[in-house]
Amino acid sequence: MRIVVIGGGVMGSALAYFLVAEPKFAGEVVVLERDPSYRFASSARSASSIRQQFSTSINIAIGRFGAAFLREGRARLAVDGEAPALGFVEGGYLFLATADRLASLEANVRVERSCGADIALLSPAELGRRFPWLSVDGLAGGSLGLSGEGWFDGWALLQGFRRKAIRLGARFVTAEVVEAERRGRRAIAVRTRDGERIAGDLFVNAAGPWAGKVAEMFGVFLPVEARRRCVFVVSCPEPPRPCPLVIDTSGVWFRPEGEGFLCGAAPPPERDRPDLPLDEVDHGLFEDIIWPALAHRVPAFERLRVTGAWAGYYEFNTFDANGLVGPHPDLDNMLCANGFSGHGIQQAPAVGRGLAEWICHGRYLSLDLSPLAPERLRRGERLLERHVIG
Ligand SMILES: Cc1cc2nc3c(=O)[nH]c(=O)nc-3n(C[C@H](O)[C@H](O)[C@H](O)COP(=O)(O)OP(=O)(O)OC[C@H]3O[C@@H](n4cnc5c(N)ncnc54)[C@H](O)[C@@H]3O)c2cc1C
Secondary structure, X not given: OEEEEEOOOHHHHHHHHHHHHOOOOOOEEEEXXXXXXXOOOHHHOOOOEEOOOOOOHHHHHHHHHHHHHHHHHHHHOOEOOEOOOOOOEOXXXXXXXXXXXXXXXXXXXXXXXXXXXOEEEEOHHHHHHHOOOOOOOOOOEEEEEOOOOEEOOHHHHHHHHHHHHHHOOOEXXXXXXXXEEEEOOEEEEEEEOOOOEEEOOEEEEOOHHHHHHHHHHOOOOOOEEEEEEEEEEEEOOOOOOOOOEEEOOOOOEEEEEOOEEEEEOOOOHHHOXXXXXXXXXXXXXXXXXXXHHHHHHOHHHHHOEEEEEEEEXXXXXXXXXXXXXXXXXXXXOEEEEEOOOOOOOOOHHHHHHHHHHHHHHOXXXXXOOHHHOOHHHHHOOOOOOOOOOO
């Protein structure tokens, strides 16, 4: 049995690793990646943070496995005694809420705790005591992850999965898929830009922000668009410490990175068009939206300096902003690992493991990922996640 994975970013590489590491798997894994430098891949442009604070229990469970994997994955991904430095810093996420959003935050915390997540609900006074650098102006509360949340080296995770998968027998081929062949409800083969035809028994769409375009080649639809998100690197003479990853009430986020900070926010909807160029950073967004919000929430940020910036694509699921994981409803032998909408890099370990189980055993064994099944597109049932970070 030949599994053809289209896209060798963190999703494609995680799946390849879990497949070839699975003792029951006797097939061949071919990963087609058009650019092994990953210049434009989301996995190389990510803020690489991980959390358990979600409103849906499936995302919480996925986050919990992701954190466990980041703690022990180093050893599992070692090649010739060299283990990738995943750099997991369990600094926590802090979601802040105004009075009108407090009930929703509390409801989320109830769900998170019932799923075993380690989350504290803090009053404005408690927030002020714990984080003296934070202005609690207008705040009614906040939820803080006490363990299993923080940030890590996403590039190292991608390379760790890829290297280990190759060592265990997966074949990574530099090739761009430009066409696909199908017969009825079955995908048969893909054709590369160099004219090569590659047949397969099962195809996996792991093309990140380009997943909608790959689906189109097979003549099926996936509601995934490439939405540009900009990350700004800032330094500050009196850096607030200790500092978790903070999600402000404005939607602006920031977190420590080395001596400085990363920050970002979603652009206003009218500016959030698909396929905007990645070589242009939206500096107006920083001036108009991000900096005022940062300075309001952390007075020390009034004196910050921007030291760098980059742009990458969210693989945005326009249907319900959640992962689309599992068989495509219109193709019997096409699996999707798509549409993670800004929380994909942390979900790669659970999605890779889950799809490998599905392929080898015909069902999920460790964690049932069926709530993320793309079948929900056909039923018109949204799995809405309230905690999507712009
Ligand atoms: C600015 C930013 C911040 C983010 N922050 C976080 C965060 O804090 N936490 C989090 O969990 N997630 C975050 N994400 C999201 C996360 O990075 C992505 O969900 C994840 O990296 C997606 O991985 P992927 O492998 O699906 O896609 P990618 O990494 O984009 O990989 C897809 C690959 O497919 C290849 N490809 C595409 N089409 C073809 C084709 N036709 N033929 C061959 N190859 C093809 C591409 O070259 C690419 O390498 C962030 C994303 C961005 C942009």
